[in-house]
Amino acid sequence: MARFTRRDALRLAAAAGASAALPAQAAMGPQDKFDLVIRGGEVVDPSQSLRGRRDLGIRFGRIEAIEAEIPAARAVQTLDAGGKLVLPGLVDLHAHVFPYGSAIGIPADESVAMTGVTTVVSAGDAGANNVAALRRHIAAQTRTRMYAFVHIANMGLAGFPVAELYNIDFAQVDACAKAISENPDFVLGAKVRMSENVIAKHGLEPLRRAILACERSGRPAKLMVHIGGVETPELMSQILDLLRPGDILTHAYSGAPNLAGAFTNIVQDGKLLPAALSAKSRGVVFDVGHGGGSFDFNVLEAASAGGCPPDVISSDLHVFSGNTPGLPFLPWVMSKFLAVGHSLETVVAMATSAPSKVIGRDPKLGTLQVGAPADVSVMELAEGPVSFVDTRGNTRAGRVALKPVQTVAGGVVFGRPYSSPFAVR
Numbered sequence: 001m002a003r004f005t006r007r008d009a010l011r012l013a014a015a016a017g018a019s020a021a022l023p024a025q026a027a028m029g030p031q032d033k034f035d036l037v038i039r040g041g042e043v044v045d046p047s048q049s050l051r052g053r054r055d056l057g058i059r060f061g062r063i064e065a066i067e068a069e070i071p072a073a074r075a076v077q078t079l080d081a082g083g084k085l086v087l088p089g090l091v092d093l094h095a096h097v098f099p100y101g102s103a104i105g106i107p108a109d110e111s112v113a114m115t116g117v118t119t120v121v122s123a124g125d126a127g128a129n130n131v132a133a134l135r136r137h138i139a140a141q142t143r144t145r146m147y148a149f150v151h152i153a154n155m156g157l158a159g160f161p162v163a164e165l166y167n168i169d170f171a172q173v174d175a176c177a178k179a180i181s182e183n184p185d186f187v188l189g190a191k192v193r194m195s196e197n198v199i200a201k202h203g204l205e206p207l208r209r210a211i212l213a214c215e216r217s218g219r220p221a222k223l224m225v226h227i228g229g230v231e232t233p234e235l236m237s238q239i240l241d242l243l244r245p246g247d248i249l250t251h252a253y254s255g256a257p258n259l260a261g262a263f264t265n266i267v268q269d270g271k272l273l274p275a276a277l278s279a280k281s282r283g284v285v286f287d288v289g290h291g292g293g294s295f296d297f298n299v300l301e302a303a304s305a306g307g308c309p310p311d312v313i314s315s316d317l318h319v320f321s322g323n324t325p326g327l328p329f330l331p332w333v334m335s336k337f338l339a340v341g342h343s344l345e346t347v348v349a350m351a352t353s354a355p356s357k358v359i360g361r362d363p364k365l366g367t368l369q370v371g372a373p374a375d376v377s378v379m380e381l382a383e384g385p386v387s388f389v390d391t392r393g394n395t396r397a398g399r400v401a402l403k404p405v406q407t408v409a410g411g412v413v414f415g416r417p418y419s420s421p422f423a424v425r
């Protein structure tokens with residue numbers, strides 16, 4: 001019988017570690033070509049504190065090299081990004097991407113030219129009864145990377161515009177827990193909408209059930225909690241108090257009123273709720289979720305001044321919000337944050353590395369680091385006076401706007417002649 005020594009074990013472990021640390025680099029010989037080189041752009045990648053002119057070399061669907069210059073002869077296909085920004089593919093933590101299933105969903109790939117989004121999270125489009133359809137029929141044939149929060153209501157948003165939780169019986173804890181548990185690579189946790197026009201007078205019960213579903217799943221599942229016009233001012237603080245570190249408060253800067261017309265959001269009478277600040281300090285994620293009715297510059301500014309700036313910028317794009325004057329396409333929403341004084345690096349981080357950290361699956365997602373998935377958004381930083389409107393008619397003046405030019409997912413360019421074989425994930 002051959003002896004397997006501790007030294008052998010250490011050698012094997014070291015070899016495994018080394019190959020994991022050097023994904024494609026070691027396999028690429030000096031004569032090998034990159035599948036795609038993105039040349040001449042200004043790379044902005046907050047994950048590695050990088051802003052400067054670089055060429056990106058992509059091979060086998062991953063970022064293979066990021067260098068001052070990669071000769072054109074080393075590329076099978078070249079994308080000229082001269083004069084443009086080269087960003088990690090945008091990650092949209094809140095969108096509605098279950099067409100044919102959720103009543104408000106848009107096919108994710110169809111909006112790429114307008115958004116530059118390469119990873120999208122379905123924010124509760126599906127519940128336990130139809131999440132398999134989202135996964136098998138939509139996500140499986142979509143080039144945009146997709147994750148999902150499964151709705152605590154078992155039909156998700158299929159019944160829209162009829163509110164999903166006027167009847168609390170739709171909030172099925174064990175079914176939701178099972179859906180989370182069975183799809184750890186796809187489902188991030190549970191979604192619940194807490195507005196009065198969604199849950200009527202059910203108070204904290206929908207949220208309690210969504211928390212229970214996460215806990216019973218046996219996974220490190222997160223909650224995404226939609227607010228805006230909750231039933232009472234007190235309920236808003238009670239919701240905040242129940243959120244756990246890592247849970248996501250979406251529509252955090254909503255200025256929407258409740259059914260009686262009262263403003264019951266995280267800023268009340270011009271003041272940030274203490275419960276919002278303590279939620280922020282224990283690690284609750286503040287997410288924009290702009291949408292068609294959920295973003296108010298005044299709430300944003302008061303909340304930010306009080307210590308609750310956003311952690312994540314997301315769009316809440318769907319078939320209704322996409323047709324509203326606030327234009328909740330992710331680069332346009334990001335541009336609003338440039339207008340109110342955030343740096344380009346901060347804004348890019350809030351729509352790439354920050355949401356990727358919330359997703360918590362591939363550690364290099366949302367970056368352009370060597371070894372990262374080759375998801376890239378080439379954008380123009382268009383200069384000129386521009387007026388941005390929120391969802392309540394307030395405007396802010398800006399000087400620049402981000403405009404998508406070309407998007408690459410998994411190393412394959414959208415809207416360009418295809419590589420052969422056209423074998424995307």
Ligand SMILES: [Zn+2]
Nearest residue numbers: 094123291316
């Ligand atoms: Zn939404």
